[in-house]
Amino acid sequence: MSIVPPKYYLLLFVTLFFTIISGYSQIGTVHLIEKKLKKRxxxxxxxxTDKEKNVFLKINPVGYRKSAQRPIIKNIPAKSKMQMRILIPLLNVKSHYTYDLIVNKEAETIDINNVKLKPNDSL
Known part of the structure; x- marks a missing residue:
């Protein structure tokens, strides 16, 4: 009968731990997909994921039309893909972009009461 050294138990534990953690971390994600066509x-x-997510996307383009800079806030339904922006490159300019993607559970509604001031009132 052979005795298994303790370092093999530690190796088995570490392997199982990282296998389980990596499995849970990939359950559902929200990510950007880029589809390159000839001129756009x-x-x-x-x-x-299994739930609707609210996303904020800010693209920082170089060599694209200016309309690509405006940020976008949209609700993305569960298990779906939604078009966010079409980037059209400028002619004879090397183009690339970076982006900021922020994912929230749901959109927060902000109520702003309109206060009408009289000409002599001050804030």
Whole structure:
């Protein structure tokens, strides 16, 4: 009968731990998908989770039309893909972009009461 050294138990434990953790971390994600065509690039956001997510996307383009800079806030339904932006490159300019993607559980509604001031009132 052979005795298994303790370092093998530690190795087995570490292997199982990282296998389980990596499995849970990939359950559902929200990520950006880029589809390059001849004269444009289409940006999608894909939601692989089981719940609707609210996303904020800010693209920082170089060599694209100016309309690509405006931020986008949208609700992405569960298990779906939604088109966010079409990037059209400028001619004879090397183009690339970076992006900021912020994912929230749901959109927060903000109520702002309109206060009408009289001409002589001050804040």
């Amino acid at each position: 690039t289409i940006i999608y956001i894909q939601n692989d």
